[in-house]
Amino acid sequence: MQRIGVFVCHCGTNIAATVDVKKVVEMALAEPGVVHAEDYQYMCSEVGQEKIQNAIREKNLGGVVVCSCSPRMHETTFRNAAQKAGLNPYMVEIANIREHCSWIHKDVKEATEKAVILMRAAVAKVNLNTPLKAGESRVTKRALVIGGGIAGIQTALDIAEAGYPVDIVEKTPSIGGRMSQLDKTFPTLDCSSCILTPKMVDASAHPNITLYTYSEVEKVSGFVGDFTVDIRKKARSVDMSKCTGCGVCQEKCPSKKIPSEFNRGLSNRTAIYTPFAQAIPNVPVIDRENCIKFKTGKCGVCSKVCQAGAIDYNQKDEIITEKYGAIVVATGFDMIKLDKYDEYAYSQSKDVITSLELERIMNAAGPTSGHLERLSDGKAPKEIVFIQCVGSRCADDRGKSYCSKICCMYTAKHAMLIRDKYPDVNVTVFYIDVRTPGKNFDEFYRRAVEEYGVNYIKGQVGKVIPQPNGKLLVQGADLIDNKQILKEADMVVLAAAIEPNPDVRKIATMLTASIDTNNFLTEAHAKLRPVESPTAGIFLSGVCQGPKDIPETVSQAGAAAVKAIGLLAKDKLLTNPCTAHSDELLSNGCSQCAHVCPYGAITYEERQVNDHGIREVRRIAVVNDALCQGCGACTVTCPSGAMDLQGFSNRQIQAEVDAICL
């Protein structure tokens, strides 16, 4: 039996107002094995921690129970304190008498009784604790960034600047991401490519950065500090070392009718293509699905015209396997599909477009060379209606429950730019709320109204009705005037909700990083650890974690980089000692535990055992401590009980059950 000390925290009045802490101390002293018990105002304070340390030394304690707030809050604090006094940190258990007791119960008697039981359960558990030693694992000093948009680029640049090698994996042929599709950026109206392109160039030129464009992460194994990642470099069909980026192949390619992804399908591209003029790398890819050579075997024009001889139809996908210490996810977003919003006639009329399509239309390099015109007839619009919150803030199954955050500002930007460039065009915005928190954001929106005369109407649109004359009748509500409005427009622009890139679910699964119901990656703590995934060694950058504008994305990208750098700067990491352990005398070698292990941490070896005098070679399950994350799936699958989990052993949990049911 351990010599146990019990320390009861008042947490000011947080605990003490509802739990009779003196009573808990008194009852603790009556527990077998408890040789010391005391209470204190704030156990987590320096004085409180000293009390624990003094008791450990003076009473020679072998186990400590702290009755306090949640272990998720201060378990590490108290374990570190105990360690400083010479006690193995894993001999400390927490009884959560705040979140699970004082804060939810009002009656002092009831709360005290429960606190005593929780204390007893912790004492019963500690009695069976054994000292555990965290192992060490090495840190590979290289980072992987998944996604080459502004978030990924910024993270990679920051990590590279700190002196660590970093690889960017980007699935499209060029880095740049969504930002490269934008025309201007709010609230300063800088040209998007003018500020993005230099960063793209920096990233490609940085000696510490390797770009894998047209590539995807295929497989991830390992754990924090020591991930092994397979990257599929898709066959580009163009030799990157030979290509000069002259562009002749694209001019000559006869397959010209492929909707351009970069221009959101508003213009066409060729089968061999670079997505846009400033693409990095400036090396085209052959889209094999649409290439005549690949479809029919005949053609080969690009190969004939390429002076550098860079075209290689026989190129194969290549798998690159690399080790990384840290992984940053920066997979970004896309607009939602609008097939569930046919009341806005997006699929019925070419003149109903999304905001991102408008960005392309407004852009000098876009499908209309920057002229604002209707896609149906090329005429200049006179009346434009913007509809906000299309698919955002929805409680039905058509849209997203969240606010997409960026639409209010970009719509103000669009409205302003149109009014500035085409003063004869009337702009109306139907909005539910205008949300402009951010530096100089509300001022920006007010300028749209006050200086540019944009007509903001509070109310949603019910239906966009295409008219026989080609106009669009917008039927909306004006909730301030309490009127139903019918407005004839030439163009309607929908602020469609944004959603995480659909690929992120696959990537999150590979990374064992958690993801919420909206496919946003979950942060380790909403307030205190916003750029870390709960899975150690995985960091989050940009919209993959939640809707963000560019300044926020860049800030978060930097923050994620710092977290990754902090990890890469370490030589060794301590591993979680609460891992599974196989008892060689009990192991059946039946493989069932290996089937349920999500980490491949269980292997089998033929081992000579001495089972009470019987010497024989047996097939024994062996746990790799470095891979085991301590979930315990194996322990329940194991019928003989050979597999047990350190720190949460069968007998420890049963002791808690017994103490509670007493």
Place this chain on the structure above:
Amino acid sequence: MKYSYYPGCTLKNKAQDLDHYARVSAQALGFELEEISEWQCCGGVYPLGTDEIATKLSSVRALNEAKEKGQELVTLCSACHHVIKRVNDDMKHVADIRTKANNYMQLDEPYAGETNVLHFLEVLRDRVGFDVLKEKVTNPLTGKKIGAYYGCLLLRPGKVMAFDNPENPKIMEDFIRAIGAEPVIYPYRNECCGGYISLKDNELAAGMCRKIEDSAAGFGADMLITACPLCMYNLNKNGNEALPVYYFTELLAEALGVKGV
């Protein structure tokens, strides 16, 4: 193939055409509509209140009879379809309504939404297939420009009716193509004609009918088709006389060459 068939009161009376042409067309297409034996009027309007039970029972009776026969239940009138489909959904998903309705009904085996309710158009689309229909057309209505008027009852609420995309439906347009005519797509085809209020509020209903018909005519339709006797009545009474309105079954029978049967 045999289906249970719920005609509804109007089809036995003012909308006999809708019913008759459906039956002869069904015969031509090789399926049979077997009328439910003792059907009662569905009430014409779906009682929205969650505590409405008695008003749902006639639908349950029809649904249960189809279940006992092991047949799918086919409807024609938009209102009947709407009411029966929604009551069926309640019986399937709302435990409270299911329990109470079954307590009233005292069936041998409680009814829990087992029957599949199909509109005649859905039979054409999902059971017969518009491709097959097209092959069976002997008298294609070539050159006719037809506007499909869906109205509201067939489409909404989209999740329960599951008939077609409620904001941009195409089943009737596909039907029109199958019988050899040209569909005219116009935005008011899924807007309400105000049928329910046409009894007491002609003015309002008339305004709506005009909007619908003007829009259809504006896009080049020279006739409308509907599945709903109420829409038919309202559009005829309150709408523009220049644009005739037909039951879709009438044109179907014509295309199949069985109109005179």
Place this chain on the structure above:
Amino acid sequence: MATGNKQAELIKEISGVNPLKCMKCGKCSASCPSYNEMDIKPHQFVSYVVNEDIESLVNSKSLWKCLSCFACVERCPRDVKPGKLIDAARQLVVRERGGDYLSPNEIPELLDPDTPQQLLVSAFRRYRR
């Protein structure tokens, strides 16, 4: 006030609608084909129920102008369904004695030779106990 509260609860119960889900976007009013005929507009139904002013609601013209076309129900992004609220309010009226909006006596003059049966049936169901 007390009756208002009771009636509001009743409306919520009959309709199964939680009016607090409304974000006041107005898409119901933007969709309503009867909007101009209504004195209380569809998006206002919700706040009348929240504010328990059922008296005004049951006395409004809107009760009888709603077409039950479900456009507001279909398009509501918050799953509030104002059409269900107005139907529940109508139920509240017709379930009370004397609340009928349609009397059998007025029927003959409303009829014409083509009136479909379902129009009468549904009118009775919508307007009478």
Place this chain on the structure above:
Amino acid sequence: MQELINRAKELLADGTVARVLGWKAGDLPFNPEPAYFEKEEDFADFVYDGFCGANLSKYMIEASKLEGKTLVCLKPCDTYSFRQLMKEHRVNREKAYIIGVGCRGKLDVNKIRDLGIKGIESVQGAEIEGSDTLTFQTLYGEKTCSYADAMLERCHVCKGKEHMIYDELIGESRETKDADRFAEVEKIEAMSPEERFAYFQKELSKCIRCNACRNVCPACSCRKCVFDSNKFDSAQKANVNSFEEKMFHIIRAFHVAGRCTDCGECSRVCPQGIPLHLFNRKFIKDIDELYGEYQAGADDEERGPLTSYTVDDAEPGIVAERG
């Protein structure tokens, strides 16, 4: 039977196998027991008849450790167990020479007794190629019954006459299935909770924790049972009317769930006549219904239903919903 003996002797003689695992006659005409045969003269006692219900596959765990190959006689249903044990790396295929023996259903002496046939001195018709009628010479004179009426419950719900694994086959097998495998389980499911509780309370209170079920079960093959180890505080037994037996039998059934081939040996050997197979069959029924039909030992797919999942599996609440 003679063909089997001849072939066994032959394989023993030519050194293909080092021993033969079969059944030898017991002290009564209806209780043969598993035995090893290593020399030609041992075969005098060799028997294979309707009373050889014992599943020999589990013996192959130990036999796999012995020098040389062991010839093992496996009935169709036994081969499921063998194959399952192979999957779990508990038996070594290389060390086994499997003769798939024919089977026309195995006999249950308790059923014979229930038919009023007691004091049995000898039996005719139980031979493997015997007739459809069993004839007994008893202390009370000659008695007869039909073979089918005397069959073990498990043979009425036989999985089929195919052997899942073998090196060679000797003898014909016959389809004996004439009942629904889950009928008994369904009957209990149809009872009220009170009746179910009373039923199992009555049955399980008979348990004397002799561990016969555990010892015979091919799936219960742990080197050391969890109820005998100190990994859990679970190694106690007192003969009181309490939850203790239920806990043992539920856990035992849970540990073999997805691995149990439904060989029925547990019920056959229980000296108290507890229908222990019901626990296993309840799990099998649930697994079939919830996760798709699964027969342990019928395939080489490594994952059983409890070591795999689908993302849209039923929620545990389904238990209450099904009522």
Place this chain on the structure above:
Amino acid sequence: MSIEAKEEFRPKIVAFCCNWCSYAGADLAGSSRLAYPADVKIIRVPCSCRVNPMFILRAFERGADGVILCGCHPGDCHYTSGNYYARRRMTLLFSMLDFIGVENGRTRVEWVSAAEGVKFSTTMREFVDKIRSLGKNVRLEDLRCRN
């Protein structure tokens, strides 16, 4: 007959909560002051898949009146798949308990995320109500363990 003397039934309820979602959800219920009855006592486990049927039967044997297991929502397991295994195991175990005549309301699995403090609290209130309506567990208790 006295109506006063009858002491209110206070059930013993064990709640196993996975560390990553449900335990955090319980913490959130606490920090949001969302009360639920004190009858519920939580045991922290790393993952719902750590919960061995032995623990649940053990709890009943020792006189627990209800046992609830909470884990991350399917698809959100910190260890990717633990709760899927737990789901199958518990489904089968609960079905077996039901089979032997134990009231099926005494066991429950609920998926509670770290953000669902409200759900945690409501779930616990509902569960306690259910157990109170079922009364004391007599079918599973080991009489020797009664004190």
